[in-house]
Amino acid sequence: MWSTAREVAAGDLVIIWLTRDLAQPLLITPGKELNSKFGVYRHSDLVGIPYGSKVGSRNGKGFIHLLRPTPELWTLALPHRTQILYLADIAFITSWLNIKPGSRVIEAGTGSASFSHSVARTVGATGHVWSYEFHEARAKKAREEFTQHGLDDIITLTHRNVCKDGFTVIDTVDAVFLDLPAPWDAVDHAKKALRTDRVTRICCFSPCMEQVLRTVTALNDAGFTEITMYETLIRPHQVDVVPPLPTIDIIGAQLKQAEARREAKRLRQIANSRQARGEKRKREEPNEEEMPGASTGDQAMDVGAADAADEEMASSHKKSKLSETESLATAVATAAVPSIPAASLESITPTKISLSKAFPEVRGHTSYLTFAVLVPRSTAPDLSEEEEEKASPVLTNRDTAPAESS
Amino acid sequence: MDSGEGPSSVSQPEGTGATKIKLGDTILLRIPSGDIRTLKLEKDSTINLGKFGSFFSNELIDQPYGLAYDITDKKLTVLPPKGLQEVEDTDATNELINDGQAVQPLTVEEIEALKKSGLSASEIIEKQIEQHANFQLKTEYSKEKYKKRKEAKYSKSFSTVIPTLFNVCEYWFNKDPSRLRDIRPDTLSQMLNLASIRPGGRYLAVDDASGVVVAGILDRLGGKGRLITICDVDSPPAYPVVTHMNFSKEFTTPVMSSLNWATADEDYTPVLPSSEPTSGSYKSDAQKTRLNKRKIASNALFQTRDELFNGEFDGLIVASQYDPFSIVQKLFPYLAGSASIVVHSPQVHVLSDLHGKLRDIPGYLGPAITEAFLRRYQVLPGRTHPMMNASGSGGFILHVIKIYDDPNASSVMAHRHKVKKLRAENTSNTGTPTPVQSKTATPSPTVIEDATMTEAEPMKDHSTNATS
Numbered sequence: 019m020w021s022t023a024r025e026v027a028a029g030d031l032v033i034i035w036l037t038r039d040l041a042q043p044l045l046i047t048p049g050k051e052l053n054s055k056f057g058v059y060r061h062s063d064l065v066g067i068p069y070g071s072k073v074g075s076r077n078g079k080g081f082i083h084l085l086r087p088t089p090e091l092w093t094l095a096l097p098h099r100t101q102i103l104y105l106a107d108i109a110f111i112t113s114w115l116n117i118k119p120g121s122r123v124i125e126a127g128t129g130s131a132s133f134s135h136s137v138a139r140t141v142g143a144t145g146h147v148w149s150y151e152f153h154e155a156r157a158k159k160a161r162e163e164f165t166q167h168g169l170d171d172i173i174t175l176t177h178r179n180v181c182k183d184g185f186t187v188i189d190t191v192d193a194v195f196l197d198l199p200a201p202w203d204a205v206d207h208a209k210k211a212l213r214t215d216r217v218t219r220i221c222c223f224s225p226c227m228e229q230v231l232r233t234v235t236a237l238n239d240a241g242f243t244e245i246t247m248y249e250t251l252i253r254p255h256q257v258d259v260v261p262p263l264p265t266i267d268i269i270g271a272q273l274k275q276a277e278a279r280r281e282a283k284r285l286r287q288i289a290n291s292r293q294a295r296g297e298k299r300k301r302e303e304p305n306e307e308e309m310p311g312a313s314t315g316d317q318a319m320d321v322g323a324a325d326a327a328d329e330e331m332a333s334s335h336k337k338s339k340l341s342e343t344e345s346l347a348t349a350v351a352t353a354a355v356p357s358i359p360a361a362s363l364e365s366i367t368p369t370k371i372s373l374s375k376a377f378p379e380v381r382g383h384t385s386y387l388t389f390a391v392l393v394p395r396s397t398a399p400d401l402s403e404e405e406e407e408k409a410s411p412v413l414t415n416r417d418t419a420p421a422e423s424s
Numbered sequence: 425m426d427s428g429e430g431p432s433s434v435s436q437p438e439g440t441g442a443t444k445i446k447l448g449d450t451i452l453l454r455i456p457s458g459d460i461r462t463l464k465l466e467k468d469s470t471i472n473l474g475k476f477g478s479f480f481s482n483e484l485i486d487q488p489y490g491l492a493y494d495i496t497d498k499k500l501t502v503l504p505p506k507g508l509q510e511v512e513d514t515d516a517t518n519e520l521i522n523d524g525q526a527v528q529p530l531t532v533e534e535i536e537a538l539k540k541s542g543l544s545a546s547e548i549i550e551k552q553i554e555q556h557a558n559f560q561l562k563t564e565y566s567k568e569k570y571k572k573r574k575e576a577k578y579s580k581s582f583s584t585v586i587p588t589l590f591n592v593c594e595y596w597f598n599k600d601p602s603r604l605r606d607i608r609p610d611t612l613s614q615m616l617n618l619a620s621i622r623p624g625g626r627y628l629a630v631d632d633a634s635g636v637v638v639a640g641i642l643d644r645l646g647g648k649g650r651l652i653t654i655c656d657v658d659s660p661p662a663y664p665v666v667t668h669m670n671f672s673k674e675f676t677t678p679v680m681s682s683l684n685w686a687t688a689d690e691d692y693t694p695v696l697p698s699s700e701p702t703s704g705s706y707k708s709d710a711q712k713t714r715l716n717k718r719k720i721a722s723n724a725l726f727q728t729r730d731e732l733f734n735g736e737f738d739g740l741i742v743a744s745q746y747d748p749f750s751i752v753q754k755l756f757p758y759l760a761g762s763a764s765i766v767v768h769s770p771q772v773h774v775l776s777d778l779h780g781k782l783r784d785i786p787g788y789l790g791p792a793i794t795e796a797f798l799r800r801y802q803v804l805p806g807r808t809h810p811m812m813n814a815s816g817s818g819g820f821i822l823h824v825i826k827i828y829d830d831p832n833a834s835s836v837m838a839h840r841h842k843v844k845k846l847r848a849e850n851t852s853n854t855g856t857p858t859p860v861q862s863k864t865a866t867p868s869p870t871v872i873e874d875a876t877m878t879e880a881e882p883m884k885d886h887s888t889n890a891t892s
């Protein structure tokens with residue numbers, strides 16, 4: 019498959035990670051230049067650099083990450099020719115179909131070959147993938163990709179309509195995966211391709227429930243059992259690093275403080291306005307001393323507060339001026355008392371916490387995965403007669419169309 | 425490549441989740457009630473499934489996995505596979521059935537009395553069906569339910585469960601998810617794909633999930649490559665899930681080695697009992713064998729340590745009860761550039777914490793947290809709907825890629841910022857921008873926090889696949 023060497027070499031396919039949402043494949047071709055909005059890079063400068071390196075651009079503007087391709091990265095970076103499968107579905111299908119090193123697998127259609135790459139990686143050199151695509155241009159493109167990615171030994175691509183003409187192998191594969199609009203038309207062909215000496219499996223991938231129902235009927239009619247259906251999705255979470263959430267103790271204390279300040283201010287205003295009136299009165303009397311602090315004092319007193327202060331004065335008009343001033347002073351002192359608890363103060367200052375929540379917008383549906391198994395037919399009692407005539411995998415040359423698969 | 429055929433004789437490696445039942449296998453049997461029993465297949469013994477019958481163990485040897493059997497006289501006959509029970513809906517509905525006593529002629533008291541009289545549960549159910557006044561009025565569907573229940577109670581049959589990774593994981597998960605740290609089959613499959621486990625690859629794993637991760641990696645290595653696990657005990661760790669995979673020794677032994685948090689520490693020299701005879705010569709053959717064994721074990725240990733410390737591993741999977749940050753940081757040096765790091769936790773909090781830490785450290789690229797959602801459907805003609813019971817969670821996965829940082833590489837943003845600043849300061853610039861010196865990596869220009877790498881692509885029209 020792709021290079022397993024430590025360093026990038028000429029001719030390697032690398033994945034250029036530009037941002038989390040932007041990864042692109044790059045075939046290292048010395049002489050060429052990569053020109054992106056994250057800078058300019060000469061391919062030849064990338065040769066010899068270890069995979070996984072962060073590389074600054076030639077002009078110091080921006081950087082990229084040079085990643086080793088994996089099928090998972092390829093799925094994110096590949097050129098789309100069709101709708102493709104993503105991690106959640108690919109992984110689940112692989113697991114349910116029990117695809118592993120050595121497995122022989124059929125897939126149709128190839129499409130953009132997102133699934134093909136993942137399965138080729140998993141079956142490895144001892145396994146094999148037969149992939150079918152009836153759209154000629156797509157088949158050609160996929161074939162080029164497989165060759166470029168060193169998959170010729172693992173994937174055999176055939177250009178054909180599998181619903182009409184079936185598959186190219188008989189009694190050979192462990193698993194069949196169908197991602198095409200009418201999988202029910204390929205179910206009988208799939209049964210022929212599946213090996214008869216052990217339990218084999220099939221998966222049909224369809225976005226609509228109506229397709230599922232037709233597929234289920236076809237599978238049941240063909241003798242598949244344990245028919246079941248799944249839907250799987252990935253829910254991404256975002257993480258925010260924030261200060262710990264403040265407690266209500268703190269909010270309560272803040273409110274109390276604010277209230278106390280307001281009260282203190284009000285009392286101060288009362289005192290001030292009283293004083294001012296006193297002075298006014300004084301000033302009205304002839305030749306008295308300068309009014310101190312009138313220009314520097316608290317002038318922010320608003321009308322409402324002034325009114326309140328007036329009322330207050332009216333209600334306490336009986337009190338002597340001296341005693342009033344005294345009581346005001348104590349009121350100001352006591353109003354300032356509520357303070358923020360030391361413990362909660364401590365907790366707002368230090369470390370941050372990480373909070374996660376699901377993304378607001380996520381993929382809600384990809385497709386329904388209909389699965390079924392086919393038990394070994396050689397051991398099923400009603401088929402025991404036919405058991406002996408089953409030979410080693412036979413190729414149906416009849417079905418091979420060399421012209422199409424050049 | 426293209427005759428369209430491909431190879432006709434691809435060799436199937438032995439020992440990869442065997443397809444035939446062997447003596448000594450740990451097998452899973454599904455009994456009619458739907459429960460699964462597990463047992464080790466011994467020669468010449470009797471396997472007793474209680475009221476579902478008993479049979480001779482030898483009957484199963486060399487049988488392919490995955491068949492259903494009928495038990496008669498302790499002998500097995502293969503049952504043909506069952507198709508969907510096609511049940512035509514009749515006109516009968518629940519309309520005429522009173523939910524009261526007519527439906528269940530036996531009162532709670534009567535049932536209690538029957539129980540006291542020594543009747544088994546199945547006999548009681550049978551009595552209920554017999555006395556079911558309105559049985560004929562019930563829909564075919566409900567009748568089927570009754571019949572199924574009846575069948576489950578009386579048929580002496582079972583089937584063998586194929587020990588695929590999926591089935592084994594599912595069996596353990598259904599039995600007790602906490603022992604798997606909530607790793608459900610779908611979650612496990614995502615972890616293995618995200619870590620890009622392939623035959624021939626070299627991986628590190630920390631598995632406190634009963635070995636379900638180890639089983640998965642071994643399965644995907646197919647007997648080729650390398651797996652070093654790090655555990656918290658001084659003897660080789662027990663990974664009970666692996667037992668159910670029935671891997672052969674040849675399949676696992678050359679591939680897997682284990683260290684623990686002491687022996688995996690570069691600054692620590694393991695204290696090993698001497699393998700040399702104290703007197704200079706062996707006292708006995710027995711001593712010689714014992715000491716030789718010791719020598720082999722200690723050599724193997726030092727070899728594994730060297731291998732770990734030489735690094736360049738392709739990936740790391742962690743499913744541990746311990747602080748994942750300490751684990752990831754400890755093993756980070758041994759990973760190759762571009763290696764995948766996959767951490768699973770039943771609690772998202774643990775991973776958000778890890779995420780918050782990793783994203784400030786150069787060397788970790790694109791941490792993303794995801795949760796797998798899985799919904800299973802019953803598919804029966806006319807009655808297709810999601811299962812009534814579903815698992816709540818398969819836990820969470822954090823995936824991140826190891827990179828070699830370049831502190832001198834600056835982002836487009838940082839560059840623009842710098843140019844502006846230089847212009848503003850009106851200093852005489854030499855023309856070559858000086859690298860931005862910052863402790864941490866300069867943030868990438870358009871890092872969109874936490875968009876998952878796996879689902880970044882918006883859903884596209886799947887028109888090619890719509891019914892046509």
Ligand SMILES: C[S@@+](CC[C@H](N)C(=O)[O-])C[C@H]1O[C@@H](n2cnc3c(N)ncnc32)[C@H](O)[C@@H]1O
Binds near residue numbers: 150
């Ligand atoms: C949705 S795409 C497959 C995407 C693919 N699974 C992937 O992950 O990239 C479906 C493909 O099946 C092809 N196709 C549809 N019907 C077919 C048929 N009867 N025989 C062969 N290919 C077919 C279409 O041309 C299309 O490219």
